[in-house]
Amino acid sequence: MAIVLGPNRYGKAETRLVRVIRDGDTRSLADYNVSVALSGDLAATHLTGDNSGVLPTDTMKNTVYAFAKKHGVGEPEEFALLLARHFVTTQEQVETARVSIESFGWERLGPHSFQRKGDYTRVASVVVTAEFEQVVSGITGLVLLNSTASEFRGFPRDEYTTLPETTDRILATAVDARWRHVSAGGDFAKSYAGAIEAMTAAFVNTYSASLQQTLFSMGSHVLEKRPEVAEIRLALPNKHHYLVDLSPFDLANDNEVFIAGDRPYGLIEGTVTRDDAPPAPAGWYL
Numbered sequence: 001m002a003i004v005l006g007p008n009r010y011g012k013a014e015t016r017l018v019r020v021i022r023d024g025d026t027r028s029l030a031d032y033n034v035s036v037a038l039s040g041d042l043a044a045t046h047l048t049g050d051n052s053g054v055l056p057t058d059t060m061k062n063t064v065y066a067f068a069k070k071h072g073v074g075e076p077e078e079f080a081l082l083l084a085r086h087f088v089t090t091q092e093q094v095e096t097a098r099v100s101i102e103s104f105g106w107e108r109l110g111p112h113s114f115q116r117k118g119d120y121t122r123v124a125s126v127v128v129t130a131e132f133e134q135v136v137s138g139i140t141g142l143v144l145l146n147s148t149a150s151e152f153r154g155f156p157r158d159e160y161t162t163l164p165e166t167t168d169r170i171l172a173t174a175v176d177a178r179w180r181h182v183s184a185g186g187d188f189a190k191s192y193a194g195a196i197e198a199m200t201a202a203f204v205n206t207y208s209a210s211l212q213q214t215l216f217s218m219g220s221h222v223l224e225k226r227p228e229v230a231e232i233r234l235a236l237p238n239k240h241h242y243l244v245d246l247s248p249f250d251l252a253n254d255n256e257v258f259i260a261g262d263r264p265y266g267l268i269e270g271t272v273t274r275d276d277a278p279p280a281p282a283g284w285y286l
């Protein structure tokens with residue numbers, strides 16, 4: 001009996017790329033998940049441990065980011081072709097390159113602001129006893145992004161701090177919010193739509209020193225615009241976008257090419273309350 005190596009391929013899966021394109025004061029966004037798989041004369045690495053034909057998957061990831069800077073990303077089909085042709089023509093042992101791209105859609109909210117396409121979830125919960133009725137409305141999964149007008153600096157540094165200070169970064173979050181109504185009556189459809197509008201407008205229009213500051217601005221704006229809301233609690237994940245270091249490839253990166261981080265993420269939580277609102281009933285947690 002002979003044991004033989006069957007079909008095989010390898011590559012870097014799910015390179016998360018966000019490419020910001022600047023046109024004067026307006027910015028547009030490509031948000032891609034790029035997977036590369038190469039096959040060809042790759043038996044040796046499996047059979048003998050000879051890696052002389054194995055272009056590192058790390059290099060594939062770097063190529064995605066470097067090409068995004070150098071050539072822009074165009075349509076996903078075009079960017080996939082560019083990458084696939086590169087691997088086939090530059091690596092002799094590679095016969096086939098498969099490049100797959102998921103492209104996530106964003107709707108424009110302003111010159112540098114976006115909302116992730118797709119629905120988010122409206123939630124409502126009530127608690128009723130003989131003494132009180134409590135109505136809480138909310139949302140989860142409203143994904144917002146500002147491609148500029150966000151800083152994070154002036155923070156303390158200790159021996160474990162490596163984060164550089166920045167005066168220009170991407171700020172993105174998936175809004176998870178609950179708000180408590182003053183009473184159990186009213187036009188809940190209008191209230192809900194107005195709360196979302198207020199929250200979104202505050203995110204777009206706040207020049208942010210931190211996500212904490214943006215949180216307070218969003219909560220305040222809801223309370224200012226919606227008198228029927230007594231209190232709002234926001235939980236905002238900081239969906240980090242890391243600037244890719246393209247200096248090893250002699251490319252500058254002036255806030256154009258980012259790694260969209262997945263985990264871990266910062267989680268910024270806070271409650272904003274009006275001081276004349278009826279207090280939450282004892283034992284009630286938003």
Ligand SMILES: O=c1[nH]c(=O)c2[nH]c(=O)[nH]c2[nH]1
Nearest residue numbers: 152163209210211212238266
């Ligand atoms: O807006 C931010 N708030 C933080 O508390 C924080 N911490 C961090 O590492 N980055 C950020 N960004």
